[in-house]
Amino acid sequence: MHSLLCMLKDTDKLEGIRSFDEFYSIYEGYLQRDLDIIFRRSFDGDSIGSKCPMILPSLLTRGCISSATPISDGGAKYNFCTWCLTGLVNLADSLSIIKQMVFEENRFTLTELTRFLEANWAGYEDKRSYIVNNGRYFGNDDDYADLLVNKVTASVNAFAEKYTPYRGGRYLFGTLTGYELSHISFGKISSASPDGRYAAEPFAASISSFPGADKGGITAYLKSAAKLDGRLLQSSVVVNLQMDRTLVDSKEKRERLAALLRTYFDLGGIQLQINYLSAEELITAKREPEKYKSLRVRVTGFSGFFTSFDDELQDEIIERHLHTL
């Protein structure tokens, strides 16, 4: 994402671009420049790290004893060096918006887009609303946006092949944003992005859709997630699913959920984790409904969009969640 935001700031280079393919190949140049810095720093960092070999973990890692070499010098049998691609979905969405709205629908130019982003959408709220309401986003079983994730990870992997980590082996990629919460901290220092994200807002946590953009429901989201190419994401992939706990409150419904998940893995899904909703999240959803358009909750004999309910009902559901915690 950093590379894309840098590219969009070089307005003089944006003028002549006529097609998305041309745009993407120039973008790859920026990506390569950034990856080169990252890989070189990583190599230097690891070489400094090797001055203080980690003896105990090396003793416990396969290969280090037989090769008489610590982990930090490449003694382990499996020597991969892994990177997490934070903001991957925001990047794919941003590229999708650029492809759709700049090059296909001619709604605005790249230079205009840069102006929106620099203003952090202030004064261009109509443009942002239009993008968010009509853009083609990851998570809707729409190849247009979904396959852009694979396109980007393919580019990243292709460049990485030219580099060898200090410890040997090769660089692998994943989407894990773990307890360091890099999607929040990286978001904080990043300007607004073409997918409609405001400056300093968090990036999507791992493979989650843009807030409110997964309008196609749970089946479409799972199918999008199942399209991720596992060969390009050999490190951790995390797919988050938010669910209302009442969707699994009977044996019958749990069986349906099990069937849903079975299909996801049959389709090629790699990983999945389900978050049951907390009351806090529902409170946020009530306060910021535009981000929770797709949040479906089960009420009694039906489920519906949480944000479409009136205040009292929202409060009531929140109350209920407070009690189930």
Place this chain on the structure above:
Amino acid sequence: MNKGMIFDIAHGSFVDGPGVRTTVFFKGCNLRCRWCHNPESRSPIPQMMFYKNKCSGCGICKDVCPNYSEACDLCGICTKYCSTSARKLCGRMWTVDEVMAEIEKDVPFYESSGGGVTLSGGECLMQADFCAELLKRLKEHGVHTAVDTCGFVSREALDKVMPYTDVFLYDVKAIDEDVHIKCTGQSNRIILENLKYLDEQGKTTQIRIPYVPEWNADQIEKIRDFLSGLKHVDEVRVLAYHNYAGSKYEALGMENTLPLRLPNREELEQAEQILH
């Protein structure tokens, strides 16, 4: 080619028949139930819904409207710009191909769960020709089909969809005709006859009884007695009345006629006991 007036397609439903389902909501209904939770499904034409409490007052809708000085012509441009989704255009005409394209996305989920497609509404059988064509296509693809109906439809409409329908989700709201008229504005004679007819034809039905204390609490035993004469009832389910549709009435500019009193747990348990 047939087109259908549809206002929503829900993916991954757990509550509209067996397994994981795709539910197609048709617009237009011929009953006016006092407790209706889908008031946007009543009118058979598109409607603009406006949720006043969501509106941020930004005025974009006014700026982008090509027709602002005149009456709304339901072009829907404002909904594309509204950042808070306060404006929503409800209902449009769909071709069978368009609906099939939406449904096909969910097909992998049907197999593992024993799910399929449910036509609901509104009253979907007010558009029986379209439903029959859609259901026929679904059966050609080997998809399980359910029709969720209030039963207040012609015999002809039922006959059109029957060959392609695996299960009918059939509403029974009251047995006494006067109660039914008070509740829904229409007699239940046709409804009960149609249910008997489906049963005679050997069609599987799942009966759904909305439980609304103010209106049909005294009907449960009579419904049980009526159902005991049927042979192909697969399941009887009580649906507890809820008043959550209030904001939709307001968004449609309709008078909110929802009953005030909600059923309590004892009442629901008692109804279940009577029926099972």
